[in-house]
Amino acid sequence: MDGETHIPITTFQGGVHGRVEDTGGNLRTYNGVGSEFLFNVVTNAKRDNGDLWPAYDLDSFPHLPVERKGLDLISRISSKTDAETPGYIEVNGEVVGTFDSIAANIGASDCLSEGVGACCFLVNARPADLALRKKWTGLFIDRKGNTKDAQIKMLYPLPDAHGILFFGGGHTGTVFDISDGTDNDYSDFYTHHYSKGTTGYSGFQNLHEVQTSAAVLDFTNIKNSDSVKENTYRGLHSKFVVKNSGESVADAHYVENDCMFYCRLNEDELFSTDHGTAGKEIVAETMFGRKLFAFGNFSASALSGGNEPMTADPESKGLNLATSNNAGLALHKIVSAGEKKSQFRVTVPESFGSSGSSLADYSISFFFSAKPNTGSWSSQGYGNGPVIHGIDDDGYGMGVSIETKQATASTMSVNFVARVSTGSAEYDYVSPTQTLNKDAWHHVVFVHDAGDDDGTFYVNGVALAAGTSTAAANTDNVDEGSYNAGTVADTPHLPIGIGVPTLTATGVLINNASNYTAGETKTLEVDGNTISSHFSIGDEVLTNGGDLLGIVHSIGTNTITLTTKNIVAVNNNDDLKKVSALSLSNLHGRSTNMMTIGMALHTYGATSTFYYGRDHGGGTRNAYDPIYFKGALSDVAVWNKQLSQADVTELYSARTVWD
Numbered sequence: 001m002d003g004e005t006h007i008p009i010t011t012f013q014g015g016v017h018g019r020v021e022d023t024g025g026n027l028r029t030y031n032g033v034g035s036e037f038l039f040n041v042v043t044n045a046k047r048d049n050g051d052l053w054p055a056y057d058l059d060s061f062p063h064l065p066v067e068r069k070g071l072d073l074i075s076r077i078s079s080k081t082d083a084e085t086p087g088y089i090e091v092n093g094e095v096v097g098t099f100d101s102i103a104a105n106i107g108a109s110d111c112l113s114e115g116v117g118a119c120c121f122l123v124n125a126r127p128a129d130l131a132l133r134k135k136w137t138g139l140f141i142d143r144k145g146n147t148k149d150a151q152i153k154m155l156y157p158l159p160d161a162h163g164i165l166f167f168g169g170g171h172t173g174t175v176f177d178i179s180d181g182t183d184n185d186y187s188d189f190y191t192h193h194y195s196k197g198t199t200g201y202s203g204f205q206n207l208h209e210v211q212t213s214a215a216v217l218d219f220t221n222i223k224n225s226d227s228v229k230e231n232t233y234r235g236l237h238s239k240f241v242v243k244n245s246g247e248s249v250a251d252a253h254y255v256e257n258d259c260m261f262y263c264r265l266n267e268d269e270l271f272s273t274d275h276g277t278a279g280k281e282i283v284a285e286t287m288f289g290r291k292l293f294a295f296g297n298f299s300a301s302a303l304s305g306g307n308e309p310m311t312a313d314p315e316s317k318g319l320n321l322a323t324s325n326n327a328g329l330a331l332h333k334i335v336s337a338g339e340k341k342s343q344f345r346v347t348v349p350e351s352f353g354s355s356g357s358s359l360a361d362y363s364i365s366f367f368f369s370a371k372p373n374t375g376s377w378s379s380q381g382y383g384n385g386p387v388i389h390g391i392d393d394d395g396y397g398m399g400v401s402i403e404t405k406q407a408t409a410s411t412m413s414v415n416f417v418a419r420v421s422t423g424s425a426e427y428d429y430v431s432p433t434q435t436l437n438k439d440a441w442h443h444v445v446f447v448h449d450a451g452d453d454d455g456t457f458y459v460n461g462v463a464l465a466a467g468t469s470t471a472a473a474n475t476d477n478v479d480e481g482s483y484n485a486g487t488v489a490d491t492p493h494l495p496i497g498i499g500v501p502t503l504t505a506t507g508v509l510i511n512n513a514s515n516y517t518a519g520e521t522k523t524l525e526v527d528g529n530t531i532s533s534h535f536s537i538g539d540e541v542l543t544n545g546g547d548l549l550g551i552v553h554s555i556g557t558n559t560i561t562l563t564t565k566n567i568v569a570v571n572n573n574d575d576l577k578k579v580s581a582l583s584l585s586n587l588h589g590r591s592t593n594m595m596t597i598g599m600a601l602h603t604y605g606a607t608s609t610f611y612y613g614r615d616h617g618g619g620t621r622n623a624y625d626p627i628y629f630k631g632a633l634s635d636v637a638v639w640n641k642q643l644s645q646a647d648v649t650e651l652y653s654a655r656t657v658w659d
Helices: 068-076 130-140 233-238 480-485 645-656
Strands: 010-012 038-040 064-066 087-091 095-099 101-103 120-123 151-156 165-167 240-244 254-257 259-263 280-283 291-297 318-320 325-330 332-336 341-344 362-369 385-391 397-406 411-421 426-430 434-437 442-448 456-459 468-472 502-510 523-528 540-542 548-555 559-562 575-580 594-597 632-639
Touching: 068 101, 068 120, 087 130, 095 130, 233 259, 233 645, 332 594, 362 385, 362 397, 385 632, 397 442, 411 442, 411 456, 442 645, 456 645
Parallel strands: none
Antiparallel strands: 010 165, 038 151, 064 120, 087 095, 087 151, 101 120, 240 254, 259 632, 280 291, 291 325, 318 632, 325 594, 332 341, 362 442, 362 632, 385 397, 385 594, 397 411, 411 426, 411 434, 426 468, 442 456, 502 523, 502 575, 523 559, 540 548, 540 575, 548 559
8 A cells, every 4th residue: 555545556466577487397486576495406416418517616616506496596586696796595504605697507518407417506606704615615515525415595686576566456456455353443553544443454464463474565655656657757767677588597587777867856855945055965866765965055946837847747846056056966975085085876877988898888868948047148048057967987077068048039059068988088079059949848868879979969859960079178187286276267166065175284293203004003193283273073184195094083282093093004204184175265176986967077168159057156257166057957867878769759758648
């Protein structure tokens, strides 16, 4: 039941996913979500030519022969296993181990498929704790070196973790209700209208009295809007697709979502307050409910009541950044300000800027508008600026920006700009100029082919003609001194909490003739400048080279005590450093592993006569001012694939679908 309409959300049925038959040719049945799967080690395991396989050995032959039914797991598990993400097993209820994959062959030799000695393998099976190596081997090999029987329980991935759910009640299907058969009145506990009186509506309330174990799914907090149709705009982002059918022994059945993250920008908490210069973490990612960092004043920024991008969707809103106060979202967090380390809060395309085969295809989709464009267009433009910008762990950029200018009283000229990387250089790919209505929402998709210096833009479902690519300054090649000084044109700094600070020498010197080795002490002897004038409790303390020593726990007259022993070595007379804002306007800088919505990370100079973004300072732009989107955005998403024309058409058409 959901907690709003009291309509049953789902009932579990008996369909199976993957192959219809098991390895023995029997019809597979669905036995519930995450059911227990047990199988045994095979003694005297044989190849398909009848020869014996080598006995299991952790070093020379670390492949564990198990019953042939282990191959059924290929059809029934829903996560791919490999050396980096292994599966987990429990042996004889004693020791936990890992395995890389399930296979019916080792090298060019196949396993016997039926009869005595028929088997398959858990490839590279080993104890999760290598300290248990001896005990682990003893579970499978006796003192004579022969294979012993042992029982294996699959711990991860669980079989049948994905069931087929049939929607009931107000959707389709059947409705069922169960009373516990008592005179108990549950009206104070359940909000369902059938709970009144002594009919005892309780779902499965008393199962513990008649059954040794049971599980109850509580949907009280699920609302009607939480269940959306697959063909709606929101539903298409949430759709999982089969990446492998499980019909091959080479890989397991598994499903993935092509949408890596999806920010609808419609959350009430986003608009409820001025998040200020300190910013606030809020749940603003729709797919997985991940927290993002909201900076600035969003309190009067919601566009709805006919001004939203999708009028068919009752929850659709637009985020008005044109009249907001220096507002944007960070999809990363700073994990060490002093070491300039940050990490993504969301999943991003794998190594979108690194060289070689690791480059990934990706697509970006969003709605934008020049709304409310209440000002004059004679000396400014709306609907322009950074939409989404990213910097990967190699310092390469990706993202989309927009520049606009007035065309007529009701239309605007628009250039779409994508920052792309070939793995060795960065480019700005600029679309042909489009003429679009000022007062409408427009749907944009950018599709990038890994390694190319261009891509394809789609606007309102239509592919644009090829644009032009121009070499761009790599985000990691801007001279730090010039960047910090704000003398590099069109190179924005960032607000505190989103950017990283610079490091400042304090004049507080290490006073230990023997130096400090890494992990030696919590308390550092120092001299020189007054400690309390430079450090406070909770501050990061860094070496002269910028490595993190630790966090200040307390300060003495000539000592700094850290929360842990010093992380790295430090030498006598080394000048300790602290983090501080850049020298201009209390702003911070950019680093790797960053991503923002509505706030610029990349260096970009607007095309002549076009306008690009809202400046932090207002009036005359300084080279270092942060740049914010000046217009409205909604439904920003990144996809882990190239969206095809058919995908784009389906996505654009879905904006009018809800019921």
